[in-house]
Amino acid sequence: MCGIAGAFRVDGGSTPPLPEPVLRRMTELIEYRGPDDAGFVSDAGCSLGARRLSIIDVEGGHQPFANERGRIWGAQNGEIYNHDQLREELRGRGHVFTSRCDTEVLPHLYEDHGPAMAERLRGMFAVAVWDQDKRRGVLIRDRLGVKPLYYAHVGDVVVFGSELKCVVASGLVGSELDAEAISAYLMLGYVPSPMTPLKDVRKLAPGERLVIEDGAVRVERWWDYPAPEADQTPRSADEWTEIVRDALEDSVKMRLMSDVPLGAMLSGGLDSSLIVALMARHMNGQPLKTFAVGFEGADSELPDARRVADALGAEHHELQVSTATSTDALTKLAWHLDEPIADLSAVGFLALCELAVSEVTVALSGQGADELFGGYRKHRVASLVQHWTRLPGPARTAAAVAMRKGPGRSRQLLDALQSPDPVSRLLASSGLVRPELRASVFSGALAEQSGAAERVLRDRLAGAPGRGPLESAMYLDARLGLVDDMLAYFDRASMAKSLEVRVPFLDHEFVELAARVPAHLKVHRLQGKHVLREAAKGLVPDFVLAKKKRGFFNEAVEGWIGGGSGGAVDELLLGPDPAYAQVIDRDVVAGAVRDFRAGQGQHANFLLAVLMLELWLSKTLPRAFASAPEPLGVSA
Known part of the structure; x- marks a missing residue:
């Protein structure tokens, strides 16, 4: 497990795209990802750095690795679980290895298969490869998105890193926010790929690769998350x-x-x-x-x-x-x-x-x-939808009236059951901004992006058309929350x-x-x-x-916002000049706090989202930009 950072010139170029001190600073910011070792390559068209956490071949696994001629370089963050099998195949075709490290298979595998090497890998990985002869750079993210990879195409350079702060520290990107990403975040609680909160920076999505060659940059999908599909062989x-x-x-x-x-x-x-x-x-x-x-x-x-x-x-x-x-x-x-x-x-x-x-x-x-x-409550709710729609009209009406008079969770369940499709159902059951707040939250700077979360959900669901409520709910979860919330943290x-x-x-x-x-x-x-x-x-x-599922502290949001946050709500949300005010009206947030404290609104998850956004805007982002060289610009 490691961290990578670097840049490739889009036209190949004759000089490294980054000054070496900048490359080193980008990797130093993520030293905790690889405290055991650091390695760097600065060559025509390529700046590539790696931090290493030694797991396989502790002594001999120095990254980046080159092929025998020193013309192809590879580095990764992750683990290739089938590296022994790949190494034996490559040895059989004449490749020579100097270590047992899984990363060393990358330049050799690329030499034989080019960007299609991705399909041969089994594991969790974010891979960077530079081909000096073809002046080609390749970035690959694993199928499920277990490991992250950020990038920005700026002028003649693609800069990348295992974390957003690496890309910021390159000095090549600006601080303009992506209103669509922020809008989606407020509703979902995470920023869905390929967006990031910064307009200039993107995440490579799971199962994608970025190929830089011949003056062009293209994103290719090399693996699709499987749509639910009944097995053709009958099984008990x-x-x-x-x-x-x-x-x-x-x-x-x-x-x-x-x-x-x-x-x-x-x-x-x-x-x-x-x-x-x-x-x-x-x-x-x-x-x-x-x-x-x-x-x-x-x-x-x-x-x-x-x-x-x-x-x-x-x-x-x-x-x-x-x-x-x-x-x-x-x-x-x-x-x-x-x-x-x-x-x-x-x-x-x-x-x-x-x-x-x-x-x-x-x-x-x-x-x-x-x-x-199907381990979540929302999956059980989705499994109930067909039963709900089969109820006689009068029975469904009576149940709806009783649920509407019930507690907040009961009303939320009703909203989900009455939703016309899987996207509306997920937003009703899991959306952080409750209906009564949406008009006021998604106004001003976010007014044109009020439907961002819904657009993202519908785009993802297009990969599994016509599936039932339960299958659709699990498919959306796996392609969104699993990747950009759970696997991210x-x-x-x-x-x-x-x-x-x-x-x-x-x-x-x-x-x-x-x-x-x-x-x-x-x-x-x-x-x-x-x-x-x-x-x-x-x-x-x-x-x-027989155990019921319990959340890992996540179900304690209301109590934490109410007291366990250590005064962060007052300090960060109700301060006189919060950073979040550039996208959300402070009065709207203050009103949500008042309603929550009076027991009149289900706003705890929304307030947590604003609090984490405030910390990112006021603390994380300035610190990351403080690491960037001045002035912003690409090396000559």
């Missing part, structure tokens, strides 16, 4: 259970490759418990270390995690932390998140990573199972602590398999992840199978 529920279990075990085994200590995140829930149980079968005598974090005064899962660890014979480590968060702590979190993300789970995950890295360098996690197998929090986190559920072959599992085996009688529960029988303690 028991057969599906066995197939899912075996495929997940293969994915876990593949992710146990490491030359450094390895462990697992363990919440005590189904997903992480199943990962740990499968790991326990293949540790070959090595100690299995597990890590859990709980919050004081919250509905902690620490006792459950402890029970699972004891049952599986793991060496367990746990930590209880306070839900109270100071402004200083939030400022540090915002810096590492790199973009505004309105998800309090990042607070807990950062603490969990700090605990884990005291013992291991690599940890496996259960992330992704909910999106693949997973990557940033783990890298902030120099910890590599691997996600077996998001192996692309397992994801393609999950897309073929029938929907009724995912949400069954209002129970999510049914086939996964069946697969876990006999592997995890029985009590885990």
